[in-house]
Amino acid sequence: MSSSYILPNAIPAPGLVARADSPFITCLKPLGAKVLQRNTSGFEKNRYAFDLRYTYYPEVVVMAASAADVQVAVKCAKASNVPVAPRSGGHSYEGYSIGGEDGSLVLDLTGLNSVAVTGGSGGSGSDPRAKVGSGIRLGPLYLALFNQGGWSLNAGTCPSVGIGGHTLGGGFGLLSRKYGLLIDSLLEIELVNADGDLITVGPYDNPDLFYALKGAGGGSYGVVTSFTFKPVKPSAKATSFTYDWPISQASKVFKAYSDYQATASRDVGVELNIGADGLEMYGIFQGTKSAQAAALAPFLNAAGAPSGSDVREGRHIDGQLRFAYIYGDPTDINALNLTGPYKPGDSHYTKGKSLVYPSALKSSTIDLLKKWGGMTPKGATASYIIVDLWGGAVQDIPENSTAFIHRNAHTVFEFISEWDENPDAKPGKPDCVDCLKWMDDMYAAFLADFKSYGPVRGYQNYIDKEIPNWQDAYYGSAITRLKKIKGTVDPGNLFRFPQSIPLK
Incomplete structure (x- = not known):
C-alpha cells in the first residue's frame, strides 16, 4: 500500500x-x-x-x-x-x-454559466453568436437567451439538464425538426485537453476533434468550458399543445403518428408518450393557433378524436416553460432560472433506455407499445415510453459529417421508469426491483422485434450500460475514426468512464 x-x-x-x-x-x-x-x-x-x-x-x-x-x-x-x-x-x-x-x-462546471449573445441586429458581419458556459442548465439558458433579444436554441425540454452533455451527445428537442440537432447550431468550442491546454475547436481549428465532439464528445476527449452557437429566433407566435387518448386507441394513434412523420411540417415539434394513464402528445408549433390546427389536421383526422386537448397560442418561451414541469408559478418565465422554490418535476430515481428506429413503425412494434406502455410496475411513480418524431432538418446534414450517426432516424424511443417523485429526495435509497424488471423484460421484447429493422441503434444521450454492443449501437462505423482521434488527443486515456470512447 x-x-x-x-x-x-x-x-x-x-x-x-x-x-x-x-x-x-x-x-x-x-x-x-x-x-x-x-x-x-x-x-x-x-x-x-x-x-x-x-x-x-x-x-x-x-x-x-x-x-x-x-x-x-x-x-x-x-x-x-x-x-x-x-x-x-x-x-x-x-x-x-x-x-x-x-x-x-x-x-x-456549474460555475461556468455565462451567456452572451452578440450580433444579429442587421448590417454587415452581424450574424448572431451565443457564447455559453458549459455548466449552465437549459432552463436558465433559455431565459438568458430570451432576455438578450428573444433568442433560443434548438435544444431539449428538461430545464435542469446541463448544456454540456446534451450538446456533445447530439441534442434533440422540439425545434430540431425545424433547425436540426443542437450540434448543427454549434460554431465553436473551447476545451481543456489532456495536457491542460485551453484550445479552440471548430471547423477550421482541430477539425477532427470537432467532428468527434459533435455526437461522441461527452467526457471522452477533454473538458469543454464553453460553446458558441448560432442562436435561433422562434416565430413571434408559437402554439403549445397537448392531446390525450385512452390506451384503447393506442394502435390507431401510433399508426397515424408514424405515418405523419413523412409529411409533417418542420414547424411541428412533437413527442408522444404512452403510460398506464393513456397517451399524451405534446409539442410546440412555430406559428399561430389556426396554422397549428391546419398543420396537425392530417394526423388528428387519422388518429381519431382525442379525449382531451389544451392548445395555447403565445410565445415560444411560454411553451418551453409549460413543458419544463417546474414546481412553482406556471406563468412566471423566471422560474426557468430554477431558483427559489422552483424545482424540476423529474424524479431523482430513474432508469432509461432507448432505441432509434430507421423507418415507419411496424404493427408488431405498435402492439408492443400498447402492451408495455399500459403496465404499471409495483413501486413506480412513473413508467412510460416517449416516442420522438424526428426527420425534417435533422436529415439535412450528411451522416458522415459528424460523429452523430442517427441522421435518418424516423422515430426515437425513450423507455423510462421512475420511483420516488419527491423533489427533495435523499441519495442511496434501494432500487425499485419491479421497475427494473419491467424495464428489462420490456426492452428484451422490443429488441427481439427490432431485428427486422436492422442493427440495434440507441441514442447516446440516453446512455445505457446494458445496451447490446454499445460502441456500434451509439456510433456505428464512426467508432473506428473516433478511436483514432481519441488516441491522438488523449493517448493516456485520462478522460475515461465505463462507456467512454476507447483507445482500441
Missing part, C-alpha cells in the same frame, strides 16, 4: 483516500476551497449527480469557476493518473457524471 493513502475516517467511503500531503492534493492546492475532499465540508452535498441512485465516491470534487480552474485540475489529474469526469447537469442515466465508478476527479 502506498504511503500516500490512508483509509477514510469521517466518511465510511469504499476504497482509499488521498492524504492531504499527497502529490495529487498538493497539486490542487492553488484551487483552495474549490477542492472538496471526502473528509471535508461540502463533499457529501456536492458528490452526487441528478440521479441519486448512484453514490460513487469521487477522489475529489472540484467546483470550477473558470477555464483556468479546469486547466489546473486536469494537469493535476494527469500527473497522478486520476480519471476526469466533467459534470454539467449531471443527468447521466448511468452515473457517468460522477465517473461511473469510485476514484474519479469530478469537475463540476
